[in-house]
C-alpha cells in the first residue's frame with residue numbers, strides 16, 4: 121500500500137486529478153451516450169416529425185403526434201396500462217412479501233438454496249417460459265386436464281387470451297423482481313426489534329404494521345419500481361397470452377414501429393410514456409428519501 | 416405493582432447444548448436480583464425465558480403466582496432492556512419511548528406526560544426528535560431504559576443496561592436505578608458480569624456458571640461465605656487452599672495443607688464424612704505484621720492460626736498494598752493490607768512477617 125503510494129505521482133494538482141477522473145469515467149460516459157442519450161435524442165427528434173406515405177420520416181416540426189397521443193383512445197390505453205401495472209405490482213407485493221420474509225428468516229444454507237430457486241427461471245428464455253404458460257392455460261392444456269380429472273368435475277376454464285391470463289403472465293414474469301429487494305430489506309431487519317416490539321406489548325399484527333412494514337418499506341418501494349416500470353411497457357405477454365385483445369401501451373407503441381410504420385407517432389407515445397415514468401420514479405424516490413431520512 | 420418470579424426446574428437446550436440446566440429460583444416481589452456470571456454462562460437465556468422469547472425445554476415459570484411458561488411475550492407483564500438496545504430505527508426517541516404505551520392504548524395526554532417524565536429520568540429531555548442512529552451508545556442505552564420503565568411493568572428485566580456508559584455516568588445511573596427501583600417497587604432482574612455492580616446494587620445475587628446457579632444469597636453472604644470455588648473466585652479474590660482433615664473435635668477441625676501447614680477451622684464448617692476439601696480465605700482477611708501480637712489482631716488465642724512467612728512480592732496500589740506470601744511450609748497466599756501510612760508498617764519483598772488467619776474467615780467450599 122505505502123509502496124504504491126510512494127510510486128504514484130502526488131495528486132496535488134487538481135487539473136491532473138480532474139483529467140484522471142474523466143479518463144476513468146470515459147467508458148461509462150460513452151456507454152451512457154451510446155445507449156441512453158443518443159436514442160432518447162433520436163426519439164425526441166422523431167416525435168416532432170411527420171411521415172410520408174411510405175412510412176419514411178420527414179424532418180419537419182409539428183405537434184400533431186402529441187395531439188394524437190392525447191386522443192381519448194390512447195389516453196384510455198395509457199390508463200389501462202397503468203391499471204395493469206399497478207395491479208401487477210400490488211399482487212407481486214402480496215405474493216412476494218411472505219416469500220421474501222420466509223427466505224430472509226430461513227437458516228443460512230436453506231436461504232441460499234431458496235434464493236437460487238427464485239432466480240432459476242432466468243436461466244431460460246422469457247419467451248419459452250411464456251409459451252409454457254400458454255400450454256398450461258389453453259383449453260386443452262394442463263390446468264384444464266387437472267380440473268377435469270378432479271372428482272367434482274369442474275368445467276374447463278377458458279383462461280387463455282383473457283385479461284386474467286395477461287395478469288398471470290405479468291405477475292409470473294416480474295415476481296422475482298419484487299421478492300429480491302424485499303428479501304434484501306428483510307434480511308437486514310434485526311430480529312431483536314421484533315422481540316422488542318413483542319416485549320412492549322405488540323401482538324403479531326401490530327408488530328407487522330408498526331415494525332416490519334416500515335422497516336422493509338425501502339425494499340417494497342424498490343420492488344414496486346422494478347415491477348411497475350417494465351410491466352407497464354410489456355407487449356410480448358399481452359400479445360402471446362392476451363391474444364392482442366387487450367392492447368396495452370407497449371403493444372400500441374410496438375405496433376407504430378412495425379405494422380403501422382408511423383415512427384414519429386410511436387416516438388411521441390414513447391416520449392409521453394417516458395415522462396410518465398419520470399414522474400412515477402420521482403414520486404417513489406421522494407418516498408424513499410423520506411424513509412431514509414427517517415430510518 | 417411488582418410480582419414474584421419463580422423458576423421451577425427450568426432447563427433450556429439449544430440442540431445438544433444445554434444453556435440452562437435445572438434452574439430453580441424464587442425472586443421476591445420488589446426485589447433487586449442480579450444474575451452474575453461470566454460471558455456465555457446463560458444469563459441472557461435466563462432473562463429470555465422469563466420474558467417469553469424462549470420456551471423452556473422442561474420446567475415451569477411463574478409470575479406473581481400465575482404460570483406463564485407458554486404465554487407469548489406480549490401477554491406477560493414484563494419488560495426488558497435489551498443487551499443490544501433494540502431501539503426502533505424508524506422512530507424518534509420520543510416515539511420509541513411511547514411505543515409500549517401506544518400498545519397499551521394509554522390516552523394521548525397521559526402518554527405525553529409519562530414519556531416526558533421517563534426521558535427526564537434518564538436525563539434525555541430535549542432529545543425527543545432524535546433518531547436512535549444519532550445517539551451515542553450510552554444515550555441509546557438510556558432510551559432503552561426509559562422505553563421499558565415507562566410501561567411500569569411488574570417485572571423489569573435488564574440485560575447489562577449500563578455496560579456502554581463511562582464510569583461516572585455508570586455510577587450515577589447505578590444509584591438512580593437503585594433509587595428508582597425502591598421508589599416504584601418493581602421487581603428487577605438485572606444481568607451483569609461486573610461483580611462490583613452486583614455487590615452495590617443487589618438485594619440478592621445469583622451466581623450463574625455454565626447454566627447453573629452456583630450460589631444464591633445476599634451480597635454479604637456471597638462475599639463472605641462463598642459456596643463454591645467458582646463463586647469465591649468470581650467475586651473478589653480468594654486464596655483457595657487444598658486441605659485434608661487430620662483431626663476434629665468440639666472446638667475445631669484441624670486440617671493440613673499440601674506443604675504441611677496446619678490450620679484450625681470451625682468444627683461446624685467442615686462437612687461430615689469428607690476427607691479433603693477446598694478452603695477459601697479473602698486476601699484482606701490475611702492479617703500480616705512484623706510483630707506477632709499485631710498479626711494476632713483482636714482475635715482470641717485459640718481461634719487464630721499463626722505462622723511465619725516471607726514476602727515474595729509487594730505491589731503498591733495506592734490505598735492498599737498487595738502482597739504475595741510464601742510460608743515456611745511452601746504454601747503461597749495473597750494478602751491485601753491497608754497502605755503503609757495507615758498501618759505504620761512498611762513491607763518490602765524479602766521481609767519476614769507473621770500471618771494470622773481467623774478460624775471464622777476460613778470458608779470450606781462445596782464440591783460440585
Ligand SMILES: Nc1ncnc2c1ncn2[C@@H]1O[C@H](COP(=O)(O)OP(=O)(O)OP(=O)(O)O)[C@@H](O)[C@H]1O
Pocket residue numbers: 429432434452453454455456457458459460461498608
Ligand atoms: N439461539 C441459540 N442457539 C444456540 N446456542 C445459543 C443460543 N442462544 C444462546 N446460546 C448459547 O447459550 C449459552 C448462553 O448464552 P447467553 O447469551 O445466555 O450468555 P450470557 O451469559 O448472556 O453471556 P454474555 O455475558 O456474553 O452476554 C452460550 O454458550 C450461547 O452460545
Ligand SMILES: [Mg+2]
Pocket residue numbers: 458459460498574
Ligand atoms: Mg448476555
